[in-house]
Amino acid sequence: MTRTEAWLALNLLPQVGPVRVRKLLQHFGTPERVLSAKASEILQIEGFGLVQAEGISAWESQIDLDGELRKIKERDLTLITQEDELYPPLLRDIHNPPLVLTVWGELTKRDHNALGVVGSRHATHYGLGATKKLSFQIAYAGYAIVSGLARGIDTAAHEAALAASGRTIAVIGSGMGRLYPPENMALAERIAKNGAVVSEYPVDRPADKQTFPYRNRIVAGWSCGLIVVECPLRSGSLITAQQATEQGRTVYAVPGPIDKPTSAGCNRLIQQGAKLIMDGADVLDDLMTLFPTAPKAPRVQEFTPAIALTLEEGILYNAISTDETHINEIVTASGLTQSTVSATLVRLEMKRLIRALPGRRYVRVM
Template sequence: MPALPDPTGERADETRALLALVLAGGRTRPLRDLLDHFGSACHALAAGPRAWQAAGLDRQQVQALGTAAPAASEQARRWLEHPRHHLLGWGDDDYPPLLRSCQNPPLALFIDGDPACLWQPAIAVVGSRNPSPAGCENAYEFARALSASGLAIGSGLAAGIDAAAHRAALDAGGATFAVIGTGPDLAYPRRHAPLQTLVAARGAVVSEYPPDTPPRNGQFPARNRVLAALCLGTVVIEAAARSGALITARLAAEAGREVFAVPGSIRNAMARGCHRLIRDGAILVTQPADILEGVANLAGELAGALQNRLLTPIPEAPGSACPAPTPPDPDYQRLWNALGHDPTGMDSLIRRTGLTASRLSSMLLVMELEGKVSSAYGCYTRT
């Protein structure tokens, strides 16, 4: 996926207009329809109250668009000035394809980190905020193994299972992203601020809420639908009979994703939610390989979507012993030539190709999805 454009000129105008639509609040369906109809946030905002009403915006949304909210808007604009911060809108080509197809997708995502991470095949690892020691160990071991296999790990940055999953992915040198229920600049719980910073640096922290949005109860079930939709499947590791993790699992099933559950002792109250999921049709898993097998088909669909975004493969490179899995772009050929059968780090690839880290990450992801490149601990090799 190409790097997001520099926030100047036309792009800056589009970002400001999209921000105004986000800050209007209310139902997102009419706002998405407005963007679809006018083709850009700038045109949608310039269309005026009659067009807004015709698209289905309610009175509060129309008033919000007609009268700027300078404090919130200025704070969000300041947050977006950081080079690692992005606002990815519904009309953007880089909006994650799995999220686009879910029920009630967000109008936009505030992202601290790399937006390309959200195109990577991922598994959501969720569960209790107060797990047993064995539950934490299972979450860590499953997430570490899945990360080592090339999958990103998605979770909610909550205490317990979520935190163990994020740390496992970081320790494995893999990608991880967190979908949070506050603004992207706030950590909840607060003690997870250092972990949130690490996740943003190695992957992405994602929120549909503007900067400085405090935690509110209704926002956490809402964020679960985003997490479930962004991932190929959701694995639940310890959950009580009434648990937020079960909401994520239900939303994953409604979005057409696989749901996996790790069984536990019948005497463990934290296993009752998992047992109920298995009774209701979730796939019982005892090892990470069970999950990899279960998501293979949907991973292929994601690979197809990414290839459509980045064009199609080209034939074998002259003189190469292996087919070069690259679109008709000299940058891909340059990257293929720079790769070898010994692990090569990103810094070396940048030096050898002259390409940016963002561009290389997108290209390497395509090659990984094709099965022509493997990655481990931040290094890449031909397969």
């Protein structure tokens, strides 16, 4: 048995979640050692009764590990455990991190810098528009957008990130073989090509009322901040916001009309201390405040947008120095037309590679 297979076996065990597994690992050291432990050894650990101890020690009769591995292989999925370098570091530090992530697509280290986006399944035109604007801007700046593939706000967030040619992660509340909602299968396929669809559940686990709130802790825990776009007072998004707060994440909320129940949840979050945002720049500026760059040793590797530059963007970026450069000098140095330069400068600003100064001057920021 490989180490990854041992992690998967622990994840498949009924009534043994991440918190209990942490206790087992603290006692036995490795997942392989946990699976080889006798019931009498497990009973020595506080919080484990006879039924649980016997179930763990007889794990081979409790789960179908070979069957699950076969399903994973047939669907061309990959497994990421807490020991893998691609496992999101912020997620690893929450109280109950998933033991295993089943991945459709590909995770990269770029996905460690991410923002969660949540909101109502029954979104209004206002909510969908705000989601698309914010998610596009943030994904364009190089942050991965993490959401839950649900109808409404989640769907708009994923689609906007894809439109920006950015990264997006869909965390689903079911197994990969029971993807929900089914009408988002085409969207999931697109996400898998430029991001990943992720689940902590066995391949054939259907969604239910328990899996969705549990799924939301991953959306909140994966990200350095959580954006709540639109939700009523009774909403799963507010539960996710509470989880984000408990995990030490910054919560951002989009304000809405005070006479609209669909915005009551966001307005209440702002009232309770969430940061009001109206534009992607509000979030990006706040993140730069939370994670400032040192003057002599900027943390370029961690915070540089990872999206590749187009030919025009590369030409303009090289035409701008760390000193102030007037737009006329940029046009002359680049050889591009005035209209092309103006449009491309805006894109470089959104990617946070340059900053606009008074007098139509620009400066390279990294």
